[in-house]
Amino acid sequence: MILSSQSDTPAATGDAAGHRGTIRGWGSFVLILISLIVEGFDLQAANFAAPSIVEDFGIDRAEIGPLLSASLIGVLIGALTIGPLGDRFGRRTILIACCVAYGTLSLIAALAVNLPQLIVLRFLIGIGLGAVLPNALALAGELAPRRLLATATGLVGIGITFGGVVAGAVAAHYLPTHGWPALFVAGGVLPIAIALLLWLALPESPAFRPGAAPKAATAGVRAVLAPEFRGRTLAIWLIFALVLMVIYLLSGWIPLLIRDQGYSLAQASWIATGVHAGGVAGGVCASLLLARAQWKIVAIFAALAALSLLLLAVHxxxxxxLIALLLLVGFFSTGTQNGLNGSASATYPAAFRASGLGWALGLGRVGSILGPLAGSLAILLGLTAARHFFLIALLPLAIAALLALWLARRQRLAPPMDEGQ
Known part of the structure; x- marks a missing residue:
């Protein structure tokens, strides 16, 4: 059982009440998962729409870069500034409000008549997207039994990955006939619809229900950098940045590797799809293993991702x-990220869990911005073959694995105490 209540057994009111609680818990989990699938869709919408935008506006391909970066910068700002408000006003409140906000902005973006308008709107959309993720992850964990907090958080994060797959399918079907606005219309209608469902059926976190323990006097970045959390927080920030840098490096260079091997575009598409499928499987596997161990699982998956990349690069x-190794790379790299989401969530108490996740995800976006630039660094270092570019990812993953092992030891010595759950 993933979600039933904050205890591991049904309440004393009887088996029927416990069964109803289990159904409500699973329903809540599915709603949060769908909200993150929709977010993953919106995150990727501009990437898939880019070729159509270039053609429609009559611009050079080089001019599309700021549009693709705008939402990433917005996500960083939203995660750092709006996401932590979930610790003050409740996860559910921020989640619903931000879904409505970025959905509305996406509908407006579909009416844009030039590139600067789209860039500004994608930046604002990114702010809403950045605030959704930490609160969705925190809420999923807090609606689960305490022993499954990390597992529930990791599993629900798979929605982001799957949302990218959905965006690709929608783009393939509608772009040829309806053009790029169709993606932004879908990216507007879907979050507004899910916001309505969340408002009707999603409960608030137990930490914000009547009778819960008072909220901590200190929240936000001051709380996560308090002396008892400072070391762990800095390590978590660095791991998020390193892992996201690797993931975005891979997403940028795997297609090049496949084409460099002489495969056709059709073959390259199928292989890239396999990498995503491996990532979903790895995310599920890592999340389920978090019930037994947390940071140790992150360390193991990061180390195995590094090994897979090393094998990919040396021959x-x-x-x-090639397909087998790419599947392993997708499995272990995405598994590392999902394990990281769950383990970080379990590190912080409910009083400032959204702040902890928001700052980690926000600063991790620095790594996602730097990741594609690692390819340029590889060229400067003389690694001209596409497969050699993956050597750049080995050191970040090794550092991430070592930091995760250190966090596992610290977590064992100082486990978080969730009051009011």
Whole structure:
């Protein structure tokens, strides 16, 4: 059972009440998962719409860069500034408000008549997206039994990855006939619809219900950098940045690697899809393992991702082995990220969990911005073959694994205490 209540057994009111609580808990989990699938869709919408935007506005491909970066910068700001408000006003409140906000902005973006308008709107959309993720992750964990907090948080985060797959499918179907506005219309209608469902059916976190323990006097970044959390927080920030840098490096260079091996565009598309499928499987696997261990799982997956990348980089493999290694890379790299989401959530108490996740996810976006630039660094270092670019990812993953092992030891010595849950 993933979600039923904050205790691991049904309440004393009887089996029927416990069964109803289990159904409500699973329903809440599914709603949060759908909200993150929708967020993943919106995060990728501009990437898939870019070719159509270039053609429609008659601009050069080089001019599209600011549009693709705008939402990432917005996500960083939203996670750092709006996301922590969930510790003050409640996760559910911020989640619903931000879904409505970025959905409305996406509908407006569909009416944009030039590139500067789209850039500004995508930046504002990114702010809303950045605030949704930490509160959705925190709420999913807090609606689960305490022993499954990290598992529930990790599992629900898979919605972001799956949302990118959905965006690709929608783009393939509607872009040829309806153009780029269709993606932004879908990216507007979907979050507004899910916001209505969240308002009707999603409960608030137990930490914000009547009778819960008073909120901490200190929240936000001051709370996560308090002496007892400072070391762990700085380590978590660095791991998020390193892992997201690797993931965005891979997303940028895997297609190049496949094409560099001489495969057709159709073959490259199927192989890239397999990488995403491996990522979903890895995210599920890592999240389920978090019930037994948390930061140790992050360390293991990061180390195995590094090993997979090393094998990928040292030899010019045939198609069968290439696909197998890319599946492993997707499995372990995405598994590392989902394990990281769950473990970080379990590190902080409910009083400032959204702040802890918001700052980690926000600062992690610095890594996502730097990731694609690592390819340029590889060229400067003389790594001209596409497969050699993956050597750049080995050191970040090794550092992430070592930091995760250190956090596992600290977590064992100082586990978080969630009052009021």
């Amino acid at each position: 010019n493999w045939g198609m069968g082995m």
